[in-house]
Amino acid sequence: MQIEKVILAKRPIGEPTFDNFNLEIFNFSEIKTGEIFVKVKWLSLDPYMRGRMDSAKSYASPVEIGEAMEGECIGEIIDTKNEKFEVGELVIGKFGWVSHAVSNGYGLRKLERTNIPEQYFLGVLGMPGHTAWTGLNKIANAKKEETLVISAASGAVGSLAGQLAKKKGLKVLGIAGSDEKCSYVTNELGFDACINHNKIKDNMEFRNLIKSYCPYGVDIYFENVAGKTLEAIIPNMNDFGRIAVCGMISWYSGKGINEAMALPKLWRTILVKRLKVNGFIIFDHKETYPQFIEEVTPFIQKQQIIYKEDIRIGLSNAPSAFIDLLNGRNFGKMLVKVGD
């Protein structure tokens, strides 16, 4: 039988293009004792994957040229020579941008079939959701009546972080990239306000706009984008403010880095305002996943949390979906439906 894989064809210089990917077909005959054979149903696309395309050392190893792109998937077991797994079971694992995968079962998590759509466990009840919950509660230590700003507010992480913050009694300002997204963020997700950063002319306007929505200053900034948004937030931070650094998508492909604010300005603000700036990565927080699931699942079941998906069909569309994601041309959690 044949396995399709989207491999890293060459490393991007700046923004990824179609040239950086290639869809390749591999022949596969049979699994060995202890192995399972998985048919991938869903692939999650997330901004962190841009980092894996570079050769630079990061918190995880880069994808090598010719290797399948990394990614978390939900798959169904279609063959097994491992007594711990049965045909028909659903599993979550880092199978990558592939149609099928062979696994010894290590690092896989079984997924019960419930009334919750299975792919939610790649999104609002998966890694992005856990990231939102952790950033808000464990990293930023958000408290009732504080003011929170979230960039990439309509995205998989931002949209949940803001809704959970509203439930806790915070004031929440979102930043997003279109009027349509902003309208979704305020009217559907229930944030107090949302700024369309693509309509802002300069830093001073951005800064003043944030100030007008946050007259008592910003206590917490949930950082997903960096760039111009970060620069406009910094002067609005309150004493003892917290910045939870979760992502910096606007700088991932080198764009805007040369025009970025000088370091001393930030450093002085960190000192003078006694800020806490904490980077975090969800893989370090596995121990709180059950607590997160216990807290958020009832909201999903009672439809008290809004969750939007941007689903692209077919593995061959993963590169274009990923490029769209990096450029904010998604609306909701980006997923690829790989197989049925």
Added chain:
Amino acid sequence: MQIEKVILAKRPIGEPTFDNFNLEIFNFSEIKTGEIFVKVKWLSLDPYMRGRMDSAKSYASPVEIGEAMEGECIGEIIDTKNEKFEVGELVIGKFGWVSHAVSNGYGLRKLERTNIPEQYFLGVLGMPGHTAWTGLNKIANAKKEETLVISAASGAVGSLAGQLAKKKGLKVLGIAGSDEKCSYVTNELGFDACINHNKIKDNMEFRNLIKSYCPYGVDIYFENVAGKTLEAIIPNMNDFGRIAVCGMISWYSGKGINEAMALPKLWRTILVKRLKVNGFIIFDHKETYPQFIEEVTPFIQKQQIIYKEDIRIGLSNAPSAFIDLLNGRNFGKMLVKVGD
């Protein structure tokens, strides 16, 4: 009688010079009911005072033109119309760069005469000492066997922070501005090593030198200087490292700001290495002063902590002493002996 004051004559552009200060003489006749009259014995000079000379908003108000420079002092009460204070008592207070001061007693702390030199309570047992202790224990949460780097290692804060860290079982690398200071830091204070930053040619040399002394990376950076030192530390930080931002003397007068590292590099490191960067100011931590005193006083009494002072004689020498301090031409805690 006459009171001498060193006033802020004009705001500095860049590094302060003698032109920025003026020694003025004021006539004074008599205190009113509820007041005390204090003869200043010791004035503490500290880098943070540079910030007060600018009009920019900081965590404290700037000194106004024509006002006495701000500063913490030890004085003796020589007249009193306040029943809570007696002539001959020693008090610590923010009297400023002055020979005498009138006070209603608010915000003053009485100082018992002990076998410890009184001026130690402006240094190793005062604000700089408490800063060192807080940065190490409360901000950076230093733990046995971790690797700590301290800039301005021979200064009032750095010298105590490093000695306390050695007592806790950390590995400690100092950064200082001369071979003489480095020799003091390693041979007398007992740090494991010390780098003379004035001997470093470029960033890569600095970075590699830190790496050679910290082969397992840097867990904690106690930041007092910023600039080139910060840039060389960042790539050496370990995952989950902490940066306690206490000062940034190399940037206080605008020097080096234009050549500083771009912000995105730092931001990426904070995310990828999950750093905690915390600014702190000792005035927020008054509640731990008794705990600090209880812990450190025995070390001073048993001479298990080395403490060096750089004492300049006479209020009129405060400006030159302060300019020396900002340029690293002090050796030990900078104090002005104002009166006997």
